[in-house]
Amino acid sequence: MKRNVFTLLIITLLGLHQSFPVSANAVNAPSFLITAKSLADDKVTVNIIVKNMEDLFGYEARFTFDPDRLELVEAKSILDGFSISPKIRGNEIVIAHTKIGNVKGESGDFIISTLTFKSRKVGTSTVTLKSFKEVDHNLDYQTYSLDESVTVGFTNNGTPNNDSGLGNVGSNMDSVNVNEESLKNDKDGKVVVEIAEGKKNVLLPVRAAGIVGNNKLELRFMNFSIFIPVEVLNDLQDLVSSDELEDAQISFKFNKSPEDEKNRLLTSASNKAKSTVTAVGDMIEFSLSIVTKEGKELKLTKFNKPITVKLKVNYHADLELLGIYFIADNGELVYVGGVIADGYMSAEVSHFSRYAVLESDKSFADVAENHWAARAIKVLAAKQIVYGVSDTSFQPNANVTRAEFVAFVVRGLGLKATGLSSFADVNDKAWYAPIVTAANEAGIIKGRSASIFAPNETITREEMTAIIVHAYEYKTGVKTAAEQQNAFADAKEISAWAKDDVNAAFKLGFVSGRGDGRFAPKAWSTRAEATQIIVNLLKKL
Numbered sequence: 339m340k341r342n343v344f345t346l347l348i349i350t351l352l353g354l355h356q357s358f359p360v361s362a363n364a365v366n367a368p369s370f371l372i373t374a375k376s377l378a379d380d381k382v383t384v385n386i387i388v389k390n391m392e393d394l395f396g397y398e399a400r401f402t403f404d405p406d407r408l409e410l411v412e413a414k415s416i417l418d419g420f421s422i423s424p425k426i427r428g429n430e431i432v433i434a435h436t437k438i439g440n441v442k443g444e445s446g447d448f449i450i451s452t453l454t455f456k457s458r459k460v461g462t463s464t465v466t467l468k469s470f471k472e473v474d475h476n477l478d479y480q481t482y483s484l485d486e487s488v489t490v491g492f493t494n495n496g497t498p499n500n501d502s503g504l505g506n507v508g509s510n511m512d513s514v515n516v517n518e519e520s521l522k523n524d525k526d527g528k529v530v531v532e533i534a535e536g537k538k539n540v541l542l543p544v545r546a547a548g549i550v551g552n553n554k555l556e557l558r559f560m561n562f563s564i565f566i567p568v569e570v571l572n573d574l575q576d577l578v579s580s581d582e583l584e585d586a587q588i589s590f591k592f593n594k595s596p597e598d599e600k601n602r603l604l605t606s607a608s609n610k611a612k613s614t615v616t617a618v619g620d621m622i623e624f625s626l627s628i629v630t631k632e633g634k635e636l637k638l639t640k641f642n643k644p645i646t647v648k649l650k651v652n653y654h655a656d657l658e659l660l661g662i663y664f665i666a667d668n669g670e671l672v673y674v675g676g677v678i679a680d681g682y683m684s685a686e687v688s689h690f691s692r693y694a695v696l697e698s699d700k701s702f703a704d705v706a707e708n709h710w711a712a713r714a715i716k717v718l719a720a721k722q723i724v725y726g727v728s729d730t731s732f733q734p735n736a737n738v739t740r741a742e743f744v745a746f747v748v749r750g751l752g753l754k755a756t757g758l759s760s761f762a763d764v765n766d767k768a769w770y771a772p773i774v775t776a777a778n779e780a781g782i783i784k785g786r787s788a789s790i791f792a793p794n795e796t797i798t799r800e801e802m803t804a805i806i807v808h809a810y811e812y813k814t815g816v817k818t819a820a821e822q823q824n825a826f827a828d829a830k831e832i833s834a835w836a837k838d839d840v841n842a843a844f845k846l847g848f849v850s851g852r853g854d855g856r857f858a859p860k861a862w863s864t865r866a867e868a869t870q871i872i873v874n875l876l877k878k879l
Contacts, residue, residue, distance in 0.1 A: 368392070369681055371560060372467050372488045373534045377454070381411065382490045384453040384465050387560075390681070393474040395443035396436035397450065400469045402429050407463040408490070412454040417444055424453075436473070443475050455490065462519045464489050488532045489523050513539040515587075521549040528554045528565070535560050542588040544628065547571035557590060561620060563682075564590065565646035570638070574628045577636040585631040595621040595692065604696075606669025612729040613700035613719075615671065618652040618660060621694040644686035647693055651683050655697045659720040661685075665692045673722035675752060702732035709734065711866035714873040723749040724869050734866035741770035741793035743802055743863065744783060746872050747809050748773045753780055761791040768793070782808035799849075800832055800859035802868060804839040806848050806875050813879050818842035826857035833859065848874045 371387040386399060394417075403410070410431060413424040419437040426432075433451060437443065453465070466487040473479050514537040521529050521543070529550050533540055540557055543549065547568045555566045574588050595603070600621045608615045624647070627637040649662060657678055662685040664672040675685040676695070683695050700719040705712050715732055718724040724746055726732045755775035758766055764774050770793055777783045778791075783805055785791040807818055823829070824844035832840050836859065843849045848871055852858045 372486045374488045380457045386450045389447040393443035395475040396473040398434045398471040401431040402466045404463045407459045408455040415451045416449045515541045524553045530556045540590045544586040561650040563648040567643045569643040582630045591625045616697045618655040619695045623692040624690040648684040703730045714870045737796045737862040738868045740797045745773045762789045796862045800836040802863045803843045807839040827855040
């Protein structure tokens with residue numbers, strides 16, 4: 339059936355077709371990015387980029403801008419088809435476009451349209467993409483509520499600052515210079531600087547910390563973002579003398595590993611870990627330094643306050659097996675962590691090096707696919723919370739010592755010790771000393787007495803359960819209430835000190851019986867049981 343282009347556009351612009359606003363952060367939803375680039379004659383272009391789009395046949399995009407500072411010169415769709423003239427209503431711009439004929443829509447990652455503005459007044463201004471309504475080739479609609487912004491600025495001579503208030507440094511087209519004005523646009527506790535595609539070296543004012551203030555600085559790239567706390571910006575200044583600070587700059591650099599190098603490292607990592615390791619995004623090496631006007635560059639090798647790395651995730655991967663890893667030159671993997679939200683995985687890092695989101699699929703010869711704890715073992719092995727007793731054996735039915743179980747919990751919660759152990763039987767040189775100390779400092783463990791922890795003794799199921807409940811309380815700040823009594827046939831065998839914790843764990847879904855309706859509180863916990871209860875805990879956090 340021949341499509342009526344004008345009817346489609348009128349419906350789109352007037353919103354007569356039923357549609358429902360959704361968040362662009364929903365799983366599998368497209369993501370949007372808005373960037374800017376300077377032109378001659380005091381003009382600047384704003385590009386609207388979409389990623390993970392499916393079947394885009396037509397669209398309506400709504401923007402806000404400052405008409406006192408900017409004048410819209412042109413709105414141009416990059417896609418084939420027909421566009422109507424942009425509608426300007428006060429500080430709002432509406433553009434619409436459709437393909438023509440009985441054809442499929444566009445899919446993938448691409449630039450949707452370009453807006454060209456002319457300066458009316460010196461200074462900075464923000465262009466914000468507020469909503470995007472997509473229509474597919476079946477004329478089904480979806481509206482995304484957005485708040486994607488880019489800042490553009492013009493100098494006293496009318497010349498625009500390149501790339502959203504960013505200027506090229508010398509002849510190095512990979513570099514971009516962030517001016518002070520771009521660091522003053524804070525919102526919701528952070529300052530966002532959009533970095534144009536192709537820029538790999540971001541140069542910041544040496545006094546960036548003072549400009550950003552109490553906000554966190556986000557450098558937002560096409561497929562990742564870096565969140566730099568002000569404390570790190572201050573630490574960079576301390577690397578040079580007060581004389582060298584004059585005209586110095588802060589430099590953030592990144593380089594994506596070439597495919598051949600990435601494949602070599604992943605092959606090495608798979609061989610070392612005896613697992614299948616797959617990258618689900620780019621492998622990127624980051625660096626942060628201060629550069630003096632003489633060209634001396636000093637890298638900050640360790641961060642006193644963590645920097646947050648946010649990397650794009652391929653949703654075709656097994657999300658539970660994903661994590662952000664530090665990849666050493668020899669292929670050794672160090673799990674950093676990772677929380678998935680809005681199509682990205684984020685983790686805090688204490689130093690810069692080579693990082694990637696990896697899927698680690700580890701199997702053990704003695705854990706069958708249909709084993710009741712097989713999935714839990716695979717998930718925690720991917721996160722390096724639990725390890726096998728060898729590369730190929732997990733021994734799921736073996737008992738767990740108190741130190742081993744506490745190690746599972748501490749790794750799962752990401753705890754770090756700040757002092758030395760207070761238990762007489764925990765040697766400071768023992769592998770478990772910092773682990774037991776971290777758990778004790780957090781208040782999630784108790785010794786067999788005030789001075790004895792008994793790290794090498796096997797842990798009982800009621801001891802394990804009590805630790806899990808205390809870990810939950812520590813992490814959530816919620817004091818558990820055991821209003822619901824457990825239904826275990828052997829409830830009377832549970833120690834008095836553990837009854838409330840077992841009841842709370844039962845209510846929260848952390849524990850179940852061993853069969854015949856029994857909890858077996860005094861029985862030794864197995865490695866499989868310990869792994870499963872950690873997974874149950876993490877799902878509640």
